[in-house]
Amino acid sequence: MSSKCEQCIVRQFSSLKALNKEELLKMAECKTSYIIKKGEPIFEEGETTNGIFCIKDGVCKLTKLSANGKDQIVKLVKPGELLGQRSLISEEPTNLSAVALEDMEVCFIPKKEIMEFFNENNQFSMNVMKTICGDLKDADDHMVSLAQKSVKERLAETLLHLEDTFGKNEDGTLHIQLSREELAGMIGTATESCIRLLSEFNKTGLIELIGKKIAIVDRNKLKRMSE
Amino acid sequence: MSSKCEQCIVRQFSSLKALNKEELLKMAECKTSYIIKKGEPIFEEGETTNGIFCIKDGVCKLTKLSANGKDQIVKLVKPGELLGQRSLISEEPTNLSAVALEDMEVCFIPKKEIMEFFNENNQFSMNVMKTICGDLKDADDHMVSLAQKSVKERLAETLLHLEDTFGKNEDGTLHIQLSREELAGMIGTATESCIRLLSEFNKTGLIELIGKKIAIVDRNKLKRMSE
DNA sequence: AAATTTGTATGACAAATATCATATTTTAAT
DNA sequence: ATTAAAATATGATATTTGTCATACAAATTT
Structure with a gap:
């Protein structure tokens, strides 16, 4: 028996907040829930997904x-967000892979139902459009950063972004757990270069390395360095 | 007196093809036509545009x-395409500037009418969504290219893309006319580096430089080089 | 617990790219 | 037509970044 969608976190944060009771009921009936283990893919580049995924818990990388x-990391996706909207609308296979960075809970909604929501609920369409527009803006910004900034500047920028978006633990370390290789894949550089710069940031007191974890020590300096 | 929109090139190629006779009539009445001279802006980063622009003739850079x-060039926009959809939907100021690369003819449609089309014509909404999704896919691809490819690979890739998208003149030179600085701004490198590589491509027979113009000589080699 | 694999770290060096200087050509302004 | 300004071109050099080698630490398997 499917659980209700009405109180789901995804509904509060995503385009789905525009859905009415009836639509939510329909969704609760057609959805499939999955548990995805850390490291496992939700879908892979080139696949046809035929629906969208709602992220209930856990973060994944695109x-x-x-x-x-x-592997270039294009975006990190967190609970409350939807996945696979682009390829559903374009009616194309996905151009990106989605891989869990933590254990995840996701729900899959088939294309059929989503298309019905599009046709019947204008606010829902508008919300999805806004989300995609936001992604496009982020992509443009990211593009300029990759094209015009140095690796050092990009690393500084990315560390701040990670803290802002995913928060930190009690010991001040970034809550999101990325390997050095993944961090390098976000800023578009070689793993060794990323490690070397982290080491340098550590020595100059910008950050602190606690095992594999990273804590931001001097936000302001890091901010200045990222520009 | 406004001219009709029914036969306009923009209607044939863009999301606007979903509009019916009545809607086209409404559009013809509310639109404003502009002539933009080469080098002039259509809008600038941070402006609130309050509508969208239809490109009837000429190419511009975002x-x-x-x-x-x-200046990083994020995209080139050609006749038949729309401009300013993203910021209209996001209800934010534009994050990009649009500057004419050639003399242009554009029409401006106020936000009010576009929003009415959104509400009344589902196919139109769907078309706009598809366009934006296409832009997002391109942006992702571009991002990976900037992050992972060398300047040489990006230059090769960009030259091919320019010929594919904008065609060539009778003498084989690229039809679109970009300065070296602009080309550098597309691939994300210093102008001198761009010039140097063009010079190298010229010497190794990949391209031919005819004054400021560029002709692709060995497509296959250039293709292999771009990967 | 020992052994293997994987991830992190660092040095040495090579390659790519940016920067600065300067010459030449082209275009625009007077 | 002359001059000034802008764009293109190329050399010399510095800086950034990538690659390869190797060491060490941590996690995983046996």
Whole structure:
């Protein structure tokens, strides 16, 4: 028996907040829930998903494999967000892979129902459009950053962004747990270069390295460095 | 007296093809036509546009000023496409500037009418969504390219893209006319580096430089080089 | 618990790219 | 037509970044 969608966190934060009781009921009936273990894919580049995923818990990375074999992280997606809207609307296979960075809980809603919501609920369409527009703006910003900033500036920028978006633990370390390789994949550099710069930031008191974890020590300096 | 929108090139290629006779008539009445001279802006980063622009003739660049003062070219927009959809939907000021690369003819449609089309014509909404999704996919691809490819690879890739998208003149040179600085701004590198590589491509027979113009000589080699 | 694999760290060096200087050509202004 | 300004071109050099090698630490498997 499916659980209700009415009180789900995803509904509060995503385009789905526009859905009415009847629509939510329909969704609760057609949805499938999944548990995805850390490291496992939700979908992979080139797949046809035929629906969208709602992220109830856990963070995942959207990556694209580049010609040289490295995974570029395009975006991190957190609870409350939807996944796979783009390829559903474009009616194309996904151009990105989604891989869990933590254990995740997700729900899958089939294309059929989503398309019905589009047709019947204008506010829902508008919300989805706004989300995608937001993604596009972020992508443009990211693009300029990759094109015009140095690796050092991008690392500083990314560390701040990670703290702002995912928060920190009691010991001040970033809550989101990325390997050095993944962090390098976000800023578009070699893993060794990323490690070297973290080490440098550590020595100059910008951050503190506690095992594999990273704590931001001097936010202001880091901010200045990112510009 | 406004001219009709029914036969306009923009209608054939853009989301506007979903509009019916009545809607086109409404649009013809509310639109304003502009002539934009080469080098002039249509709008600038941070402005609130309050409507969308239809490009009837001429190509423009969408740029974003980076912290180091260089203009990054995010996208080139050609006749038949719409401009300013993102910020209209997000209800935010534009994050990009639009500057004419050639003399242009554009029409401005106020926000009010566009929103009415959204509400009354589902196919139109769907078309706009698809366009924005396409832009998002392109942005992701571009991002990976900037992050993972060398300047040489990006230049090769960009030259091919420019020929594919904008065609060539009778003498084989690229039809779209970009300065070296603008080309550098597309691939995200210093102008000197761009010039140097063009010079190298010229010497190795990949391209031919005819004054400021560029002709692709060996497409296949250039393709292989871009990967 | 020992062994293997994986991730992190650092040095040495090579390659890519940016920067600065300057020459030349082209375009625009007077 | 002359001059000034802007764009293109190229060399010299510094800086950034990537690659390869290797060491060490942590996690995982046996």
